[in-house]
Amino acid sequence: xxxxxxxxxxxxxxxxxGFYCILATLNLVRALxxxxxxxxxxxxxxxxxxxxxxxxxxxxxxxxxxxxxxTVLIAVAMGIVLSVYKHTKSLDTKSLTxxxx
Amino acid sequence: MALLDELILLMLAASALWTVMTRSLLRSAIGLAxxxxxxxxxxxxxxxxxxxxxxxSVCAGLISALFFCIITITEPLTPEKVREEAGARFGxxxxxxxxxxxxxxxxxxxxxxxxxxxxALEEIADVRHFLWAHRQIDLVGQIIILLCGVFxxxxxxxELRKKGG
Numbered sequence: 001x002x003x004x005x006x007x008x009x010x011x012x013x014x015x016x017x018g019f020y021c022i023l024a025t026l027n028l029v030r031a032l033x034x035x036x037x038x039x040x041x042x043x044x045x046x047x048x049x050x051x052x053x054x055x056x057x058x059x060x061x062x063x064x065x066x067x068x069x070x071t072v073l074i075a076v077a078m079g080i081v082l083s084v085y086k087h088t089k090s091l092d093t094k095s096l097t098x099x100x101x
Numbered sequence: 102m103a104l105l106d107e108l109i110l111l112m113l114a115a116s117a118l119w120t121v122m123t124r125s126l127l128r129s130a131i132g133l134a135x136x137x138x139x140x141x142x143x144x145x146x147x148x149x150x151x152x153x154x155x156x157x158s159v160c161a162g163l164i165s166a167l168f169f170c171i172i173t174i175t176e177p178l179t180p181e182k183v184r185e186e187a188g189a190r191f192g193x194x195x196x197x198x199x200x201x202x203x204x205x206x207x208x209x210x211x212x213x214x215x216x217x218x219x220x221a222l223e224e225i226a227d228v229r230h231f232l233w234a235h236r237q238i239d240l241v242g243q244i245i246i247l248l249c250g251v252f253x254x255x256x257x258x259x260e261l262r263k264k265g266g
Binding site: 002003005006007008009010012013014016017018020021024025026027029030032033034036037040043044047048050051056057058059060061062063064065067068069070071072073074075076078079080081082083085086091 | 103106107110113114117118120121126129130133136137140143144147148149151152155156159160163164167168170171172174175193194196197200201204205208209212213227228231232235236239242243246247249250253254257258260261
């Protein structure tokens, strides 16, 4: 089997794991962990694309940008999670019923 | 080379699965750091050393530290509570290994022959020049995103302080 296809298969597997985590979990921190796993899948795909096209400079530049976005996203999301925790004293998504209509 | 790459990929998928499936949040954060470390190893092997260093230091280091902080601050469930909720959790996550196996088997059976001839490697040191000469828009975007993040966190913390008295 071609090496690039194997990389692609594992990127899809990582994507499935992250997506399932976000869908199935009731814990806000674990949902963030799911987003992180999704980001790893995207990073792997960019790396494979850079390797296959021989343009590793471009892929590295994109990955560095992605890492910056990832870090800011996680930092802001953690601030929101902390705020939710102060309000509800829980990280359970079921307790977020303030906007229930 | 292919065998080692596949071994690292297998460990990457296994650590990601463990990250999601494990009951303890702390173990999840450790698993995430492990996943990042595996990805960094792959990056080194695929001629992306700068990205690998960033992945290792920022994702495996800084983000894991952030996760440890938030888990400590929010007082995770006690082991007894975790054990109590294990049944419901298992019910929600029991399909994941099956789905992962199915996706893996289907994609392996449906192998697409990728006729890409890997070109000769360009100069690795070029990435710094490339980033500053050709991707300035990325740098501007990064600065804007960082500022947004900083202001967002400052506002959130201010609100928390006001509510706290």
